[in-house]
Amino acid sequence: MSPAAVNSWQAVQEEVLRRIRVRAWKPGEMIPNEAELAREFGCARATVNRALRTLAEAGVLDRKRRAGTRVTLQPISKAIIDIPVIRREIEDRNQRYGYAMTFRRIEPAPLSVRARLRAASDMRLLHLIAVHLADARPYVVEDRWINLDAGPKAEQVDFSRISANEWLLANAPYTHGDLSISAEHLRAEEAELLDIDASGAALTITRTTWNGAQAVTTVRLSYPPGYRLNTAL
Amino acid sequence: MSPAAVNSWQAVQEEVLRRIRVRAWKPGEMIPNEAELAREFGCARATVNRALRTLAEAGVLDRKRRAGTRVTLQPISKAIIDIPVIRREIEDRNQRYGYAMTFRRIEPAPLSVRARLRAASDMRLLHLIAVHLADARPYVVEDRWINLDAGPKAEQVDFSRISANEWLLANAPYTHGDLSISAEHLRAEEAELLDIDASGAALTITRTTWNGAQAVTTVRLSYPPGYRLNTAL
DNA sequence: CAGTGGTCTAGACCACGAT
DNA sequence: TCGTGGTCTAGACCACTGA
Numbered sequence: 001m002s003p004a005a006v007n008s009w010q011a012v013q014e015e016v017l018r019r020i021r022v023r024a025w026k027p028g029e030m031i032p033n034e035a036e037l038a039r040e041f042g043c044a045r046a047t048v049n050r051a052l053r054t055l056a057e058a059g060v061l062d063r064k065r066r067a068g069t070r071v072t073l074q075p076i077s078k079a080i081i082d083i084p085v086i087r088r089e090i091e092d093r094n095q096r097y098g099y100a101m102t103f104r105r106i107e108p109a110p111l112s113v114r115a116r117l118r119a120a121s122d123m124r125l126l127h128l129i130a131v132h133l134a135d136a137r138p139y140v141v142e143d144r145w146i147n148l149d150a151g152p153k154a155e156q157v158d159f160s161r162i163s164a165n166e167w168l169l170a171n172a173p174y175t176h177g178d179l180s181i182s183a184e185h186l187r188a189e190e191a192e193l194l195d196i197d198a199s200g201a202a203l204t205i206t207r208t209t210w211n212g213a214q215a216v217t218t219v220r221l222s223y224p225p226g227y228r229l230n231t232a233l
Numbered sequence: 234m235s236p237a238a239v240n241s242w243q244a245v246q247e248e249v250l251r252r253i254r255v256r257a258w259k260p261g262e263m264i265p266n267e268a269e270l271a272r273e274f275g276c277a278r279a280t281v282n283r284a285l286r287t288l289a290e291a292g293v294l295d296r297k298r299r300a301g302t303r304v305t306l307q308p309i310s311k312a313i314i315d316i317p318v319i320r321r322e323i324e325d326r327n328q329r330y331g332y333a334m335t336f337r338r339i340e341p342a343p344l345s346v347r348a349r350l351r352a353a354s355d356m357r358l359l360h361l362i363a364v365h366l367a368d369a370r371p372y373v374v375e376d377r378w379i380n381l382d383a384g385p386k387a388e389q390v391d392f393s394r395i396s397a398n399e400w401l402l403a404n405a406p407y408t409h410g411d412l413s414i415s416a417e418h419l420r421a422e423e424a425e426l427l428d429i430d431a432s433g434a435a436l437t438i439t440r441t442t443w444n445g446a447q448a449v450t451t452v453r454l455s456y457p458p459g460y461r462l463n464t465a466l
Numbered sequence: 467c468a469g470t471g472g473t474c475t476a477g478a479c480c481a482c483g484a485t
Numbered sequence: 486t487c488g489t490g491g492t493c494t495a496g497a498c499c500a501c502t503g504a
Contacts, residue, residue: 021406065501076317083310173254177466183416183436201434203416233410298482
């Protein structure tokens with residue numbers, strides 16, 4: 001009656017997914033507990049645990065102590081978007097990477113930027129604008145503010161030679177951050193840097209990072225029309 | 234000399250992250266192997282394994298059998314974006330959910346849609362356009378094609394009463410899919426449905442799902458200007 | 467308060483792949 | 486070839502929380 005032993009956690013996961021797909025276990029329904037499944041599959045409970053825990057992280061199952069495990073009623077797809085260093089993003093496309101800084105000044109930030117950084121008005125900020133190039137063609141515009149109070153070394157760095165993107169990664173550790181994706185009208189100067197009509201819709205990624213309570217940097221990346229972020233489900 | 238026992242995998246993970254942040258272990262460098270760390274921390278190797286494996290999944294470490302574990306040279310941030318059912322997305326914002334279908338026809342698909350579905354020209358496709366409302370105001374436009382060869386029941390469903398978004402989730406299982414995010418110029422009819430100026434930039438999510446080799450559905454969600462996808466890093 | 471998932475342990479075997 | 490991470494096991498204790 002019982003099937004051949006299913007004794008790898010991937011195999012358990014596959015079998016569980018199969019039962020969910022064929023509606024043997026329906027959305028919202030409880031499934032047997034770990035000990036029971038371990039007995040059925042002829043494997044250790046830890047193996048079942050690994051399989052079910054991973055499915056819960058993926059949003060397929062809901063698990064609660066004492067209450068047991070049930071199939072998620074309204075699964076939330078989790079789209080995992082990889083955000084690589086820009087140089088690498090370009091080189092992975094087999095294009096030649098290039099970079100040009102077009103603006104650098106220590107200046108007071110506009111309110112919108114101060115809000116992102118939760119910054120007092122007296123925070124010393126370095127403002128950089130740069131273009132990243134793929135095969136000598138504009139690929140993305142980077143508009144960045146760096147908190148000099150957090151890492152004063154940044155003031156001495158020659159950002160016309162190394163991109164802030166890379167320098168910060170290697171020199172400014174952060175503990176956490178947030179990221180936001182939106183569609184924006186290209187600003188005139190960004191359109192000019194990207195060498196396209198000003199009429200386009202730009203995919204924009206805004207990222208702000210912190211080291212403990214201290215803001216490190218905030219950056220706004222504007223990609224030209226046509227750019228897509230892709231992921232598998 | 235050795236610290237108090239670090240015997241939860243989260244504690245091990247914290248300590249490893251701390252060492253990376255303070256540059257005790259530098260990017261590109263090898264770190265001690267699992268057995269050694271287990272000895273140092275006074276815990277089982279499985280505990281160290283769980284901590285390091287999770288960090289590798291997060292892109293902080295690179296692990297290879299025999300070659301050992303090293304700190305990732307250029308970490309790829311993985312932004313995890315939750316894509317909930319639209320009804321839930323709206324209700325989670327404490328707004329009242331509403332829905333209106335504005336178009337329904339079985340018709341041949343344009344080339345762009347056939348390409349997404351990898352569809353032959355004779356595939357029977359149901360085309361739906363609908364608006365989802367938050368507090369009676371347009372929230373997102375859904376432009377969907379459903380493969381009737383995959384689930385013929387869809388032809389009988391009254392999609393003016395239940396959104397395809399929800400019906401498919403409950404009735405059309407899929408094994409895999411892909412998702413793409415881009416910024417698009419709003420089409421005139423979409424702008425009208427969203428009740429805004431046609432000049433805006435729309436964040437667009439395109440999702441296609443498959444059941445085995447068979448296409449299930451493809452959908453294009455167009456959000457009005459100002460919409461943001463957020464995530465923590 | 468009792469049943470469920472969450473985790474840790476000590477030991478074992480194995481797959482991979484750098485050398 | 487052989488050291489490293491990947492995984493499985495059997496058993497144990499614990500934290501949470503629903504009944």
